[in-house]
Every structure is written in structure tokens, then in C-alpha cells.
Amino acid sequence: MVPLKLIWRNLIRHKLRAVLTTGSLVVAFFLLCVLRALVVSLDTGVKEASSSRLVVQSAVSLFVDLPVSYQNKIESVDGVEEIMKMSWFGGYFQEPSNMFAQFGVDPDRISTVYPEIEILSGSMEAFMASRSACIIGIETAEKYGWGVGERVPIMGTIYPRSDGTAWNFDVAGIYDSHNASVDDSTLFFHWEYLNQSLESGASTGPPGVGVYTVLISDDADQLRVGGEIDALFENGPQRVQSSPEAEFNAQFVSMVGNVPFFVGAIGTGVLVAILLATLNTMLMAGREQTRDVGVLKALGFGSGATFWMMLSQSFLLCGVGAGGGIMLAIGASDSLRGFLGTTFPGFAVNAEIIQSALTLALVVALFAGLAPAIRARSLRVVEALREEI
Amino acid sequence: MVESRHGVELRGVSRIYSRGGETVKVFDDVDLKIDAGAFCALMGPSGSGKSTLLNLVGGLDRPDTGDLTVGGVALGGLSEAALASWRAESIGFIFQGFNLIPVLTAIENIELPLLLTNLSKAERREHALHALELVGMADRAKHRPGQLSGGQEQRVAIARAVATDPGVILADEPTGDLDFESARQVLDLLGRLHSELGKTILMVTHDPRAAQRAERIIHLDKGRIEEPEQGSKGLSGEG
Numbered sequence: 116m117v118p119l120k121l122i123w124r125n126l127i128r129h130k131l132r133a134v135l136t137t138g139s140l141v142v143a144f145f146l147l148c149v150l151r152a153l154v155v156s157l158d159t160g161v162k163e164a165s166s167s168r169l170v171v172q173s174a175v176s177l178f179v180d181l182p183v184s185y186q187n188k189i190e191s192v193d194g195v196e197e198i199m200k201m202s203w204f205g206g207y208f209q210e211p212s213n214m215f216a217q218f219g220v221d222p223d224r225i226s227t228v229y230p231e232i233e234i235l236s237g238s239m240e241a242f243m244a245s246r247s248a249c250i251i252g253i254e255t256a257e258k259y260g261w262g263v264g265e266r267v268p269i270m271g272t273i274y275p276r277s278d279g280t281a282w283n284f285d286v287a288g289i290y291d292s293h294n295a296s297v298d299d300s301t302l303f304f305h306w307e308y309l310n311q312s313l314e315s316g317a318s319t320g321p322p323g324v325g326v327y328t329v330l331i332s333d334d335a336d337q338l339r340v341g342g343e344i345d346a347l348f349e350n351g352p353q354r355v356q357s358s359p360e361a362e363f364n365a366q367f368v369s370m371v372g373n374v375p376f377f378v379g380a381i382g383t384g385v386l387v388a389i390l391l392a393t394l395n396t397m398l399m400a401g402r403e404q405t406r407d408v409g410v411l412k413a414l415g416f417g418s419g420a421t422f423w424m425m426l427s428q429s430f431l432l433c434g435v436g437a438g439g440g441i442m443l444a445i446g447a448s449d450s451l452r453g454f455l456g457t458t459f460p461g462f463a464v465n466a467e468i469i470q471s472a473l474t475l476a477l478v479v480a481l482f483a484g485l486a487p488a489i490r491a492r493s494l495r496v497v498e499a500l501r502e503e504i
Numbered sequence: 505m506v507e508s509r510h511g512v513e514l515r516g517v518s519r520i521y522s523r524g525g526e527t528v529k530v531f532d533d534v535d536l537k538i539d540a541g542a543f544c545a546l547m548g549p550s551g552s553g554k555s556t557l558l559n560l561v562g563g564l565d566r567p568d569t570g571d572l573t574v575g576g577v578a579l580g581g582l583s584e585a586a587l588a589s590w591r592a593e594s595i596g597f598i599f600q601g602f603n604l605i606p607v608l609t610a611i612e613n614i615e616l617p618l619l620l621t622n623l624s625k626a627e628r629r630e631h632a633l634h635a636l637e638l639v640g641m642a643d644r645a646k647h648r649p650g651q652l653s654g655g656q657e658q659r660v661a662i663a664r665a666v667a668t669d670p671g672v673i674l675a676d677e678p679t680g681d682l683d684f685e686s687a688r689q690v691l692d693l694l695g696r697l698h699s700e701l702g703k704t705i706l707m708v709t710h711d712p713r714a715a716q717r718a719e720r721i722i723h724l725d726k727g728r729i730e731e732p733e734q735g736s737k738g739l740s741g742e743g
Contacts, residue, residue, distance in 0.1 A: 118619065124607035410603045413564060414617045414664075415592020417585055496564040500603065 140436020143389040148444035170363035174354035180323030194335030202325040206269040219306035237263035237288030248287035252299035274320035393483035401487025409499025422492035429484025437476030510575035510671025511540035517570030545715035548724035596665030600677035635663035655686025
């Protein structure tokens with residue numbers, strides 16, 4: 116077998132080229148990991164959605180609010196265990212770029228509907244006790260340095276205050292979610308606080324409820340319960356559409372546009388670019404080492420040894436490049452989560468992404484190394500030694 | 505002197521190449537016998553078949569017809585893998601362009617063929633150092649080929665050729681790229697390998713002075729072996 120020392124030194128024979136190729140592989144695999152993590156984070160909410168929750172929205176559009184009176188009627192449907200109002204607030208903190216999800220909800224029902232929410236500091240009781248109280252996901256709280264007892268000013272865009280000032284929410288709890296269907300970046304506040312503001316004229320915006328989140332009992336059939344809810348309002352005044360949470364989340368993701376497709380297309384482009392760059396490097400390396408291959412064969416090394424010598428260089432090159440890129444992506448994961456977390460909740464370079472990246476590295480290594488390896492294997496000694504490099 | 509058992513015998517050997525659709529007969533029905541332990545110089549004009557003969561004897565090329573036996577082994581019956589193993593064991597190559605691996609040091613180059621033996625790492629290092637001492641290059645063990653002169657490179661190449669203690673040394677114009685003094689040193693070394701270690705040496709050369717170091721000179725012309733030089737010993741060319 117050809118010594119590893121020879122394989123490694125051949126790889127760094129041209130240091131600048133080795134550094135540039137490895138650098139491009141590091142950047143490419145970093146990008147692939149991050150892009151994949153973006154797509155996965157969009158899918159996570161769909162994959163981890165609860166099968167015992169339904170989302171009831173207007174049949175016209177998600178942006179059309181439902182009457183408050185629907186809550187009692189939906190609650191009466193057989194199989195409905197709990198129902199909670201949810202209204203998208205669409206506010207931001209200080210700057211429009213500091214946008215994250217805020218929902219007006221029924222505070223006394225949230226822990227039943229979303230049992231995955233765990234209060235890390237503060238309490239659910241404190242949240243329920245005060246009209247202006249809110250609970251905030253750990254990611255957003257850490258990002259802005261908010262703690263229990265602080266007052267958080269949020270500018271309303273859908274529900275601006277009439278005097279042009281910010282809404283003030285008092286942090287009653289910081290939560291962590293055990294499931295990606297509820298992300299760790301949302302602020303939940305009292306829907307009633309919003310409603311009273313609208314009624315008193317302190318703020319403006321569409322009245323009603325954005326969606327109802329319905330928890331159904333374990334033995335209830337999702338389709339039947341959904342069908343019965345929809346049937347309740349078939350003749351108006353506002354028709355509704357009930358969807359399982361997964362379907363609703365998928366619909367929400369599709370509203371972001373073709374982000375998964377777009378990100379996937381960029382990833383494919385990056386992959387093709389590194390394939391070609393690595394192939395180019397390996398073809399040059401193969402050509403440069405023609406005489407070495409001839410010498411090795413003359414000394415008695417078999418065709419298999421020279422085949423593996425070339426292929427190993429490709430694996431080593433891709434291993435170092437991909438390893439660097441993956442390490443970089445893991446290292447930057449926390450910072451990126453802080454930066455993207457509210458837009459891509461649950462963003463993380465997880466084991467599955469690392470495994471995919473390593474598989475891709477193997478494919479690239481094989482693709483780039485196979486041609487020079489086959490050439491090295493089939494080269495006749497006499498021809499190889501005669502070759503002008 | 506150590507007795508080498510590595511004699512060379514060619515019987516009715518022909519080698520034909522196709523170049524650009526044209527058939528070129530490099531060798532035509534050649535018979536040749538070189539005794540074990542002989543030091544032979546192969547001379548002749550370019551294209552006469554000297555290097556082809558060396559490649560055939562070294563198992564780097566195969567004849568189209570005829571039988572070729574080196575050290576009692578009929579090369580025609582060996583598979584490619586068996587031929588490679590046989591080469592590792594029996595043949596030491598010295599090339600005109602030295603052909604050291606540029607990314608390895610002198611001692612690492614010499615250790616390369618030893619990797620194909622059963623020697624331990626320490627034994628390989630010991631053998632390689634011994635070979636370097638033999639060619640007077642022990643103080644350059646850690647130098648890479650690019651840090652050596654042409655003559656020094658060729659001496660390292662000779663050390664690599666003898667590291668596994670092969671019976672036959674094949675040298676293809678070993679002094680072709682060297683100055684007078686370096687060429688003299690290399691020829692002295694080859695002479696010692698022959699006289700002290702009993703190696704069978706086939707040396708292709710254009711230089712008559714280099715050829716004079718051999719005990720037998722074989723002339724090749726148009727793929728045929730011509731009358732041998734008078735006074736040379738161990739000769740039985742019949743081509």
C-alpha cells in the first residue's frame with residue numbers, strides 16, 4: 116500500500132492550489148450545511164406538528180379574521196377538549212428589522228393547548244393575572260436580554276396604537292418549547308388586552324380572532340371534528356376551514372414563497388461548483404503525478420495501489436474541506452440561530468445535516484477522484500515514465 | 505564476490521509497436537543470453553531497441569512472441585500482479601531522469617520499495633540508511649530531490665535500486681544527465697555493485713567511456729543484436 120505520507124504530501128504538493136481548493140470546499144460545505152438547516156427549520160414545524168390540534172381559520176383567507184362568537188360554538192363540538200384564540204400581532208421591537216412573532220391568546224388556555232410550553236422563569240399564573248402580561252420564548256428573550264419583570268415596548272403594525280406609541284407588555288415568564296411546532300422566539304400576550312384596546316379606541320386594527328387553535332381529545336377523529344366545525348358555519352356569516360396543525364403549518368411555509376426551492380437551487384449550484392473545482396484539482400494532480408505512478412509501478416506497486424493513491428487524495432481533500440466547512444457551520448450555528456431564529460425557528464446544524472454533508476463529501480470525492488484513479492490504474496509503466504509533465 | 509543467480513535469457517523474442525496506424529518492429533526474433541553476475545552495456549543508435557530490451561527484461565513490457573527468462577523465472581507466465589511482485593523482489597531500476605518522488609526525502613524514496621517487503625518499520629529505516637551509506641549519501645537522508653544535485657539524485661536512485669537487494673540492476677542511461685565527475689561516481693558505484701555485490705547489471709548508454717566500464721558490450725541496431733565487441737567477457741549473443 117502506498118504510504119499515507121506520500122498521499123498527503125502529494126495533496127499539498129502545490130500549497131497555494133491546495134489551500135484555495137480546500138478553502139473553496141470549506142466555504143461550500145459551510146453554505147450547504149447552513150442552507151440545509153434553513154430548509155429543515157422550515158419543515159420542522161410541519162414534521163413535529165401535533166396530531167391532536169386543529170387550526171380553524173377563515174375559509175376566505177388566513178388574513179380574514181373570525182368572529183369572537185365562534186369560540187363557544189366550536190367548543191360545543193363533540194371531541195373538542197379546548198379552544199384558544201390566536202391573533203397575529205405583527206409588531207416589532209424598536210426597529211422594523213427586529214421583527215418576531217407575537218400572538219394574542221387566551222392565557223388561561225395556552226398551557227392546555229400547548230403542553231410543550233415549559234416556563235423556565237416566572238410563572239403561568241403571573242401571566243394569567245395581569246392583562247398586560249406576556250410570556251416570551253427563550254431565544255427572543257436572550258437575543259434582546261429581556262427578563263421577568265421587564266416591560267417590553269412593541270410597535271404594532273397591524274394594530275398600531277392611536278397615539279403612535281408602542282404597546283407595553285410586562286414579561287411574566289420565559290418559556291422553552293419541547294417541540295418545534297411552538298418555536299422559542301414567540302411572544303404570547305392576552306388577546307383580551309388587544310380586544311379592549313380596539314374597543315376603547317386606544318388602538319386600531321381588524322377586530323375578531325385570527326385563528327382558533329383547537330385541542331381534540333385522544334379518541335376523537337381529526338377529520339370528523341374538523342368536518343363538523345366547518346359544517347357549523349357553512350351558511351355563514353363567515354365560513355371556516357379546519358386543518359390539522361401539520362397541514363396549517365405547511366400552508367404557512369408555502370406562504371413564505373418558494374424559499375425551500377430557492378435555497379435548494381442555490382445548494383445544488385454550490386454542489387456543482389465544488390464538484391467541478393475538485394475534479395479540476397484532481398485531474399491536474401493526476402497529470403502531475405503520472406511519472407510518480409510509473410515509478411511506483413516499476414518498483415513493484417500494483418495497479419490497485421496507484422488507484423487508491425489517487426482516490427485517497429480526493430477523499431483526503433474532500434474530508435479536510437468538508438470537515439472544515441461542517442465544523443465552521445457547527446461553530447456558527449448559535450450565532451446564526453440568534454440572527455435567523457425568529458424567521459427560521461429551530462435553526463440548527465443537527466446530526467442529520469452533518470450526515471448529509473458527509474455523504475455529499477463522499478460523493479464529491481468519488482466523482483472527482485475516480486477519473487484520475489482509473490487513469491493511474493491503467494497507465495502502463497513505460498508510457499508513464501515517458502510522459503512529459 | 506556474491507554469486508548472483510539472476511541470469512537473463514531471450515529466445516526468439518519479438519516486439520512490435522503500432523504508431524499512428526503504422527507497425528514498427530522494434531525486436532525481431534532476438535536470442536540473447538546474459539550470464540548471472542555479468543555487467544553488460546547496451547549500445548546502439550536511438551530507436552535501436554535498447555530501452556525496449558531493458559523494459560522487457562524488467563517486466564515493464566511484454567514480448568509479442570518468444571520466451572524471456574530472468575533468474576530462472578519465465579516472465580510470460582506471470583500475471584500483471586505477479587509480475588509487479590517479481591519486479592519488487594528481483595529488479596532494481598535506475599533511470600536517466602533519476603525519477604525520485606519529489607515530495608519524499610532521500611531516505612523515504614529508498615524506503616518505498618522496502619514497503620513491499622515484510623520488514624518492520626525500523627528494519628526498513630535501517631536498510632535504507634545502509635543503502636544511503638553505500639552510495640555515500642547518508643548525510644543527505646532528509647533532503648528532498650529538489651535539494652540535491654543531479655549526481656546526488658542519481659546516487660540516491662542507485663541506493664533505492666539496491667535497497668531490496670535485487671539480483672538484477674537495470675540502468676537506462678544512468679549518466680545521461682550528469683556532468684563528467686558525477687558520471688564517474690555513478691559508474692564507480694555500478695562497478696562496485698557488480699564486483700562487490702555480484703549484481704547482474706544491464707546498462708543502456710550512448711557514452712563509449714561508460715560502456716568501457718562494463719565487462720561486456722552488446723550492440724543493438726534496428727532491433728537486432730550485432731557482433732559483440734572483441735575481448736568482452738561473458739558474451740553469448742546470438743541475435
